[in-house]
Amino acid sequence: MNPSNQTTTQTEHELGSLLRYWRQQRGRSQLHLSLDTGISQRHISFVESGRSVPSRDLLLNLAKTLDVPLREQNALLLASGYAPVYLESNWDAPEMKIVSKVVDRMLAQHEPHPALMMDRYWNIWKTNQAAPRFFGSFVDLSLRQKPRNLLHLLFDPDGMRPFVEDWEDIASGLLQRVHREAVGHVTDKKTTELLDDLKKYPGVKELRNGRKSQTPVLPITFVKGRERFSYFSMVTTIGLPQDITAQEFRIECMYPVEHDDEHT
Numbered sequence: 182m183n184p185s186n187q188t189t190t191q192t193e194h195e196l197g198s199l200l201r202y203w204r205q206q207r208g209r210s211q212l213h214l215s216l217d218t219g220i221s222q223r224h225i226s227f228v229e230s231g232r233s234v235p236s237r238d239l240l241l242n243l244a245k246t247l248d249v250p251l252r253e254q255n256a257l258l259l260a261s262g263y264a265p266v267y268l269e270s271n272w273d274a275p276e277m278k279i280v281s282k283v284v285d286r287m288l289a290q291h292e293p294h295p296a297l298m299m300d301r302y303w304n305i306w307k308t309n310q311a312a313p314r315f316f317g318s319f320v321d322l323s324l325r326q327k328p329r330n331l332l333h334l335l336f337d338p339d340g341m342r343p344f345v346e347d348w349e350d351i352a353s354g355l356l357q358r359v360h361r362e363a364v365g366h367v368t369d370k371k372t373t374e375l376l377d378d379l380k381k382y383p384g385v386k387e388l389r390n391g392r393k394s395q396t397p398v399l400p401i402t403f404v405k406g407r408e409r410f411s412y413f414s415m416v417t418t419i420g421l422p423q424d425i426t427a428q429e430f431r432i433e434c435m436y437p438v439e440h441d442d443e444h445t
Contacts, residue, residue: 196260197229203247204229206367218246237263250365251425269425272306280419280427287417291434294412297331301364301429302375304328319344319405331433332359332375336382346402346409353388354399362416364429400438411438 204214211229215222220239227233228243235243240261244254255265270277288296288309295312297305305312305328313322320340322329334340336352345351356376363372380386398413412435422428 194231196234196257197231199253199257199260200225200243201229203244203249203253207247209247214243214246218242234261237261237266241266248365250367251422251428253365253369255425267423267425270427272426276424277426284430284432287432287434294437295435297433298430299331299433300328302330302371303332303359304330306430315410316341319403330375332379336379336385338383341403342382344403344405346404349384349388351399351401352385356388362431412436413438 204211209217211222211225214220214225220243224233224235225243228235237258240257240263241254244257249257251267252269255267258265268276272281284298284307288298288307291311292309293311295315296309297312298307299305316322316334320334325334325340332355335345335355336342342348356379359372359376360368363369368376400411400413402409402411404410414433414435417432417434418430419427
């Protein structure tokens with residue numbers, strides 16, 4: 182076999198597998214995808230079976246209809262032999278300046294309460310001053326390699342875990358959040374690896390669904406001596422990202438839980 186033909190066949194097979202994967206993840210049949218995109222079911226079938234290579238515009242049409250994340254859209258394009266169209270910019274890149282300034286402003290305005298900017302794998306890249314001050318009052322953050330991972334910090338018995346009230350319920354809820362908030366609502370390889378690493382901590386494999394909270398949110402309460410600090414989180418993301426970095430970060434702001442008697 183001609184080596185170039187072999188490479189083309191492998192590429193077409195990879196593309197077909199990726200497209201089929203995302204279609205099935207979204208619960209779409211080829212017919213439904215055809216109706217949603219205006220692309221014939223026969224053509225979609227040929228692409229998935231490796232019998233046809235779509236144009237770049239057709240592939241992007243399919244990807245957007247299936248709500249494929251930007252990083253994975255680039256993977257589809259590469260599998261088709263096309264160059265990626267979405268950048269993955271560094272935070273100090275000129276094109277990210279406006280986003281970075283807004284993030285810094287949001288973090289600063291949330292003082293005196295903790296606020297963090299994280300990537301899709303819960304790695305912390307930016308915080309306001311309150312965040313390290315708060316977590317650092319419980320554990321020595323200098324012992325943890327940067328970028329610090331919020332989940333590891335909360336699951337590690339040598340981290341914040343001993344200070345979290347009802348840790349099993351909170352940990353169960355956090356694991357559900359990982360799946361629910363995954364980019365594209367799909368746990369990719371690195372997310373799966375993160376979950377596997379968390380399961381290595383004592384008691385994590387045995388976790389079951391946490392109790393149903395009687396309040397609208399499930400706050401996390403940190404206990405140190407006689408002091409108790411209860412917070413719930415609100416998460417902010419960009420509405421219409423056109424850059425991988427912009428799509429995959431989120432800001433988590435921790436708000437104190439106020440009790441009714443504080444207003445009487």
